[in-house]
Amino acid sequence: MVGWRARGWQVFEAEPAVAAWLECAGPEAIRASRDDGLRATWLRHGGTWFVGVDALPNGADGAVPGGPPLGGRALAEAEAVTGRLPLHRAQVSVTYPGYPARDPDESAAAHRFRRDRDAAHLDGLLPIGSGKRRFLKETHAWILGIAVSEASPDAAPLVVWEGSHRPIRAAFAEAFAGLPPENWADMDVTEIYQQRAPRGLRHLSARRASASPRTGVLVHRHAIHGVAPWGKGAKAAPGGRVIVYFRPETAAVEDWLTLP
Numbered sequence: 330m331v332g333w334r335a336r337g338w339q340v341f342e343a344e345p346a347v348a349a350w351l352e353c354a355g356p357e358a359i360r361a362s363r364d365d366g367l368r369a370t371w372l373r374h375g376g377t378w379f380v381g382v383d384a385l386p387n388g389a390d391g392a393v394p395g396g397p398p399l400g401g402r403a404l405a406e407a408e409a410v411t412g413r414l415p416l417h418r419a420q421v422s423v424t425y426p427g428y429p430a431r432d433p434d435e436s437a438a439a440h441r442f443r444r445d446r447d448a449a450h451l452d453g454l455l456p457i458g459s460g461k462r463r464f465l466k467e468t469h470a471w472i473l474g475i476a477v478s479e480a481s482p483d484a485a486p487l488v489v490w491e492g493s494h495r496p497i498r499a500a501f502a503e504a505f506a507g508l509p510p511e512n513w514a515d516m517d518v519t520e521i522y523q524q525r526a527p528r529g530l531r532h533l534s535a536r537r538a539s540a541s542p543r544t545g546v547l548v549h550r551h552a553i554h555g556v557a558p559w560g561k562g563a564k565a566a567p568g569g570r571v572i573v574y575f576r577p578e579t580a581a582v583e584d585w586l587t588l589p
């Protein structure tokens with residue numbers, strides 16, 4: 330079977346280590362998604378997406394209070410590439426029926442991009458200033474999502490442009506060539522991101538990296554990904570489709586390009 334490093338993503342079936350972790354972390358994730366203060370901060374797109382950055386109260390080993398550390402094959406595969414990395418508080422991402430609705434302050438173009446193009450993006454390239462110029466401010470090692478709730482495959486699934494990690498890596502290797510890694514974050518990469526990524530996208534098909542509860546999805550740090558709209562007739566548990574995401578940063582900036 331072709332693995333995640335070749336394809337840019339892989340779904341890992343449910344297994345006991347992940348189920349044991351979710352026994353404590355799952356209820357914490359759902360509690361966070363129902364917290365009034367967090368909802369006031371993190372609801373977007375007409376209330377159809379709870380973004381939930383840093384919303385899970387886990388430690389560096391992924392354990393929430395009273396629970397075991399995160400384990401399982403997906404994490405093991407990721408750490409085989411990067412070594413053990415301290416985990417940040419996980420994102421608790423929840424989508425609801427109707428995603429993506431439009432926020433009053435959202436431009437028509439931004440809404441269309443989310444509705445028609447799955448808001449395809451690369452993590453870590455943050456938009457800075459009023460011109461929303463892009464800079465590599467966060468060098469993620471990998472993205473690991475763990476599905477918490479029951480949802481049908483068309484309920485706003487994560488989509489990954491399979492193979493997109495290769496042209497993206499090539500583009501950034503070219504852009505950063507000869508530049509010391511400590512200066513990478515200061516280089517405006519807006520053009521390379523806007524021109525090279527969409528060109529790649531035209532030739533690649535989105536794959537629905539759909540996941541039922543307790544499955545993990547591992548995404549390569551250079552893979553273009555997004556979230557598809559909530560399908561007509563799609564179903565999920567009453568609390569929405571809940572996925573917990575870890576995106577630890579690389580130990581050194583240059584790892585972002587040099588690791589497999």
Ligand SMILES: [Fe+2]
Pocket residue numbers: 450451452554
């Ligand atoms: Fe992302």
